[in-house]
Amino acid sequence: MYPRTNSAAPGGCEDASGTLPQCAPLAVPYVPFQQNSPNRYTQQQALASGTLFPGLDLPFRVKGEMRRDLGGPLAELQALEFVLVELALYLDTHPDDAEAFALYQQYADMERQARSAYEAVNGPLTLAAAAQGDSWSAWLKGPWPWHPTEGGNS
Amino acid sequence: MFSYEKKLQYPVRIATPNPKLASVIISQYGGPDGELGASLRYLSQRFSMPYPEIQGLLTDIGTEELGHLEMIGAIVHQLTRNLTDEQIRQAGFNAYFVDHTTGVYPTAASGFPFSAAALGVKGDVICDLTEDLAAEQKARVTYDNILRLSDDPDVSNVIRFLREREIVHFQRFGEALRLAKEKMDQKNVYFTNPAFDK
Numbered sequence: 001m002y003p004r005t006n007s008a009a010p011g012g013c014e015d016a017s018g019t020l021p022q023c024a025p026l027a028v029p030y031v032p033f034q035q036n037s038p039n040r041y042t043q044q045q046a047l048a049s050g051t052l053f054p055g056l057d058l059p060f061r062v063k064g065e066m067r068r069d070l071g072g073p074l075a076e077l078q079a080l081e082f083v084l085v086e087l088a089l090y091l092d093t094h095p096d097d098a099e100a101f102a103l104y105q106q107y108a109d110m111e112r113q114a115r116s117a118y119e120a121v122n123g124p125l126t127l128a129a130a131a132q133g134d135s136w137s138a139w140l141k142g143p144w145p146w147h148p149t150e151g152g153n154s
Numbered sequence: 155m156f157s158y159e160k161k162l163q164y165p166v167r168i169a170t171p172n173p174k175l176a177s178v179i180i181s182q183y184g185g186p187d188g189e190l191g192a193s194l195r196y197l198s199q200r201f202s203m204p205y206p207e208i209q210g211l212l213t214d215i216g217t218e219e220l221g222h223l224e225m226i227g228a229i230v231h232q233l234t235r236n237l238t239d240e241q242i243r244q245a246g247f248n249a250y251f252v253d254h255t256t257g258v259y260p261t262a263a264s265g266f267p268f269s270a271a272a273l274g275v276k277g278d279v280i281c282d283l284t285e286d287l288a289a290e291q292k293a294r295v296t297y298d299n300i301l302r303l304s305d306d307p308d309v310s311n312v313i314r315f316l317r318e319r320e321i322v323h324f325q326r327f328g329e330a331l332r333l334a335k336e337k338m339d340q341k342n343v344y345f346t347n348p349a350f351d352k
Contacts, residue, residue: 028335028343029284031328047164050318058321059314060298075165082163085218089322092211093329125160145162146228148169148235 015039016055034090036097043079043107044070052086077118080111156217163221164315168232168308173247176233177263178303180250182316183226184260186272187292193219195273195289202277202349205337208330215323222316227258229312278347279334286327294320 013019018032038053046052048070070079087104094100115125123138124130130139143149182188196216203209234247234256242251249265260268274285297317304310339345 025335025341025343028280029287029328029331031287031325031331033329033332034325047315050315051322053322056322056325057318060301060317062298062301070165072165074161078161078164085163085214086322088214089211089218089326092207092214093326093333095207126157128157139160145160145224146166146231148167148232 034094036094037099040103043083044075046086047075047079047082052083052090073118073121077111077114080107080114083107084111156220162225162228163218164225164312166225166228166232166312168229168306170306170308171235171237171241172233172306172309173237173241173251174244175304175306175309176230177247177250179226179233179263179300179309179313180230180258180261181263182293182296182300183223183230183258184268185262185264185266185296186269187289187296188260188262188268189219189223189226189293190260190268191270191273192289192293193217193223194270195275196286198273198275199282199286202275203279203282204348205279205334207333208279208283211326211330215326218319218323222319225312225316229309230258231256233309277349279338279349280331280343282349283327283331283334287324287331290320290324290327294324 012035013032015035015038018034020030020032024030034053034055038055040046040052041049041054041057049057051057084104084107087100087107091097091100091104119125119129119132123141124133127139130136133139184190193216196212196219200209200212200216203212237256242248250259250261253259262268273289274282276282276285294317297313297320300313301310301317304313334348335343338348
């Protein structure tokens with residue numbers, strides 16, 4: 001009664017659409033289920049768009065696009081971590097999508113490496129990483145994230 | 155438990171202070187549809203939610219919302235730095251200034267302080283998830299309205315990111331509701347409340 005197998009088999013929906021049951025009980029709301037293996041942006045495009053999935057990218061067009069360059073070492077790390085956040089939410093409701101889980105593992109590896117490289121130059125991002133520094137002041141050293149020069153990019 | 159990551163989810167670098175804009179964006183810090191209420195709603199609903207996928211989703215979205223709270227705080231902080239005498243007298247910001255100077259306080263733009271009355275934890279599977287769908291829509295509209303009021307691309311880019319997150323969260327809560335219904339009485343999903351009835 002509630003199909004959730006969203007295979008990309010012939011007859012599946014287009015990427016920006018999802019599946020609904022043919023017949024469904026009355027008096028409950030329905031959101032279409034996103035199908036397995038949806039199209040994806042690169043990590044930089046994903047961070048700039050606010051979603052990894054083109055099918056869910058539904059902007060508000062009150063004013064022209066003003067997207068700026070998110071370049072820089074911190075934005076690179078943020079992009080990798082954003083993909084992990086987005087995939088985690090997707091996997092919570094699609095735990096059987098093996099391809100998405102493999103992608104999650106792949107991005108987790110990339111994030112680990114990028115994080116080590118970033119911390120080696122810019123200092124610890126977590127209390128656990130603070131133990132790697134020469135002294136506690138590495139953790140306290142600014143700028144803290146809410147500062148306008150956050151991430152050392154002035 | 156939670157531990158801190160010393161960075162934002164998305165970069166916030168605002169070149170030009172604008173206290174008037176800060177005085178409306180503060181609503182997403184402590185207003186009725188803001189990020190503080192969002193995180194408390196989801197992180198509190200988890201406890202009675204019976205299904206592991208949805209416990210996971212509420213945890214993961216609730217945690218992301220805490221990161222969004224920090225981003226909104228960063229926007230307000232950066233928009234209110236180095237203010238001139240003239241800027242603190244500006245209509246729209248002077249009322250906030252007299253109570254909080256340039257501290258970041260959880261309040262609605264209309265001046266009402268943060269209230270848990272704007273969020274729901276009903277302890278019922280369908281009710282809580284339906285509340286979450288509505289909550290994501292309300293936050294999305296607040297961001298639409300902030301985009302109408304902002305002329306600063308440094309601000310609007312961050313707001314666009316946060317707005318898009320509301321749409322993705324809406325989709326995931328909709329899917330969670332579908333998963334929940336699969337596990338409930340197939341003839342009548344209202345027959346019991348699996349968050350209470352064993």
